[in-house]
Amino acid sequence: MSFLRPAALVALLLIPLYLMLFAHGRQKKRNYLLLMSGKYITRAKPGIPLLMMAALGLITLGLMRPVSNPRMKTVEQKGRNIVFVIDVSRSMLAQDLVPNRLERARYDILNSLGSLSGHRVALVAFAGTPILKCPLTLDTFYFSQALSELGTHSVSRGGTNLGDAVRTVIDDLFDSKDRESMDILLITDGEDQDSFPLESASRAGQEGIRIISIGLGSSDRGAPVPSDREDTGPLMYENQPVYSKADMQTLTAMANASDGGWSVAVEDGKIPIQSILNRLDRTGAQRNTGSVEKFIYDEHYRWFLIPGLFCLILAFLMETTNLFRRKPL
Numbered sequence: 652m653s654f655l656r657p658a659a660l661v662a663l664l665l666i667p668l669y670l671m672l673f674a675h676g677r678q679k680k681r682n683y684l685l686l687m688s689g690k691y692i693t694r695a696k697p698g699i700p701l702l703m704m705a706a707l708g709l710i711t712l713g714l715m716r717p718v719s720n721p722r723m724k725t726v727e728q729k730g731r732n733i734v735f736v737i738d739v740s741r742s743m744l745a746q747d748l749v750p751n752r753l754e755r756a757r758y759d760i761l762n763s764l765g766s767l768s769g770h771r772v773a774l775v776a777f778a779g780t781p782i783l784k785c786p787l788t789l790d791t792f793y794f795s796q797a798l799s800e801l802g803t804h805s806v807s808r809g810g811t812n813l814g815d816a817v818r819t820v821i822d823d824l825f826d827s828k829d830r831e832s833m834d835i836l837l838i839t840d841g842e843d844q845d846s847f848p849l850e851s852a853s854r855a856g857q858e859g860i861r862i863i864s865i866g867l868g869s870s871d872r873g874a875p876v877p878s879d880r881e882d883t884g885p886l887m888y889e890n891q892p893v894y895s896k897a898d899m900q901t902l903t904a905m906a907n908a909s910d911g912g913w914s915v916a917v918e919d920g921k922i923p924i925q926s927i928l929n930r931l932d933r934t935g936a937q938r939n940t941g942s943v944e945k946f947i948y949d950e951h952y953r954w955f956l957i958p959g960l961f962c963l964i965l966a967f968l969m970e971t972t973n974l975f976r977r978k979p980l
Contacts, residue, residue: 709959779808
């Protein structure tokens with residue numbers, strides 16, 4: 652037998668803490684009741700602390716998840732094909748999101764990886780041109796590695812061509828059998844440079860692909876774009892700082908042109924990646940996305956939790972029946 656959560660052993664440190672609190676609490680009750688009513692609590696039966704110690708010990712062993720007979724099993728996965736299309740142009744370094752738009756997107760996606768189990772995920776980075784950084788895969792670790800390396804250096808040509816990015820997904824990742832089971836999470840500030848984004852979104856809609864447009868940054872006041880040189884302030888054009896605003900009008904139109912997509916404006920705080928993924932699960936058809944090999948075990952936590960709970964209840968009953976007795980006259 653082995654334990655999958657040995658760190659739970661730290662809960663055994665609660666035993667001496669419990670004994671100290673138990674003794675202190677009973678002494679305070681004895682003194683108070685003796686003073687106020689002439690009643691007092693009898694000394695605890697020796698079995699009560701022992702039962703509590705046994706209960707804590709058994710429950711701790713149960714929480715450590717004891718298992719035996721490890722073996723491999725092929726598990727079929729069901730989910731959707733989710734493609735993260737992320738803008739890596741210089742405007743994504745604007746700091747109206749903390750620490751900046753690009754880092755915010757990367758951080759919030761990495762924090763939501765646990766919700767991607769069963770889904771095939773891919774990563775496309777784009778600026779002036781798009782590039783496939785991670786093909787569709789069930790391996791979220793490989794996806795996270797590609798995402799962690801994402802930066803403005805990921806694409807050699809500057810600019811923001813939304814249409815080309817969507818067309819790359821359709822041409823390089825879409826298959827007819829994926830119809831109505833593919834989603835594009837388009838994460839950008841939306842400032843397109845004549846790449847015909849609405850036409851590409853309409854084509855995606857014809858293929859049954861949803862586009863969820865996530866616009867980062869303020870849509871009215873905008874934020875200055877940092878220079879490519881450190882400690883030189885914002886990027887300048889004709890002696891004026893260059894500002895970047897989220898173009899939610901274009902992004903909303905792209906989402907509406909796709910098959911059941913929607914848009915999300917993020918002007919501050921966190922990007923609601925988790926809620927978006929939950930909505931994708933609730934509203935989209937799922938298909939077989941492949942199989943993975945997983946370790947399975949025979950679980951034995953019940954052998955410890957049930958006796959532990961029994962000892963806990965028994966100690967409580969013994970305590971309540973022994974709680975008060977009238978002081979002898």
